[in-house]
Amino acid sequence: MRLRQRTENMQEIEKKIRNEQDFLILGHISPDGDTIGSGMALLLALQGLGKSAIFAVDGKLPEKMAFLSDYAKVYSFAEVPKRQYGCVIAVDVSDRERMGKCQALFDASPNTIVIDHHGTNPGFGGSNHIETVGATGLLIYRLLQQLQVPLTKQVADLLYLAICTDTGNFSYSNTEAEILHMAAELREAGADIPLIIENIYKARSLGATRLIGRSLEHLILAEEGKIALSYILQEDFRELGALVEDTEELINYTREIKSVEIAIFLRQSEEEQFKISFRSKNYADVAALASEFEGGGHVHASGGKIQAPLQVAIARLLEAAAKKL
Missing domain, CATH: 3.90.1640.10 (inorganic pyrophosphatase (n-terminal core))
Structure with missing residues (x-):
């Protein structure tokens, strides 16, 4: 402007x-x-x-x-x-x-x-x-x-x-x-x-701390480590005693992996419905990526949503992200 x-x-x-x-x-x-x-x-x-x-x-x-x-x-x-x-x-x-x-x-x-x-x-x-x-x-x-x-x-x-x-x-x-x-x-x-x-x-509940571990258990790397994806399901909140707001910073743990250019985080909102967060480090335009998933935002930080079974959602996201590298 x-x-x-x-x-x-x-x-x-x-x-x-x-x-x-x-x-x-x-x-x-x-x-x-x-x-x-x-x-x-x-x-x-x-x-x-x-x-x-x-x-x-x-x-x-x-x-x-x-x-x-x-x-x-x-x-x-x-x-x-x-x-x-x-x-x-x-x-x-x-x-x-x-x-x-x-x-x-x-x-x-x-x-x-x-x-x-x-x-x-x-x-x-x-x-x-x-x-x-x-x-x-x-x-x-x-x-x-x-x-x-x-x-x-x-x-x-x-x-x-x-x-x-x-x-x-x-x-x-x-x-x-x-x-x-x-x-x-x-x-x-x-x-x-x-x-x-x-x-x-600096302050975090026990449930939020456990949620970090669960998101890392769900970590998926693709494209020789340039893409990292993780997710949290509704059952994880119930099991760990965590809140939806506790997911806000989870994407940073995958973004911080040295090889990663694009980080993706999925939070299940309903059955087969997921909220998506995207982050990039240097050159990838994740605002353009988010526009393919009913979303938008900034070049290096954006969000969207997808309705699909978990594994289908993951496959679609990894395929779309690979084209932005």
Whole structure:
């Protein structure tokens, strides 16, 4: 996105926000740190401007982010008031289906905004700011600067959560200089980095720990070790006492194998239905790969889904991934 286009889009969004009083902010299903941190930071900023605002996701706050419940309420779809809102803002949502049941609330509003960093986003809002930066949290940070919202300690925490999780704690190739400058500014504003890192990266339940072992037991290597695939079945959660959210980082264990260029992780959601995560290290475009499986995302990190028996799903994925090498 060109700088001029970027500026014009954000100025239009700033104007809409200043002129509206009633907001609903929506994150994506299976919420991660970027959608939660960005959405909650925007929520607190809007409330600080004296506006009415609610943040909701089709799901619930992940257990490792439960410490954020003291900052503000995150509504589930069941809890959120079902009415028409003056303005609905989708944050870190790559397409309208990613809002889950909350999509109906978005579609019911005459005034919609999309702020997102996924390159595959078609721009489904009335106003859209789509820019392929390291995290949506960076876009929200810029917006709050334009709105001249004071950077409180809580907002700093939330934005730090957003950018650190989507950059792999500042280790992925999407960690641009602007994000590192932003992290320093958030720290100066009081961001509690030890609190965030301890909860997100250093604390793990026994069930989650056992799940790591199970995913590695299911490891499959192909194409001379350039492709690694693993999976978790519904029975694994029951047997090990783990939660669905405990699978979020499992793909990294296969990606970290030295020979691997493309890592694939499958999580069984229903009988013969699987959610897919894709990661690549250097040259493979897994956003293009995900588009073949009803998904999308970034060049080096994306997701999709497949409906098929496990072994059929594995065979299809390995065949498609081999063509991206």
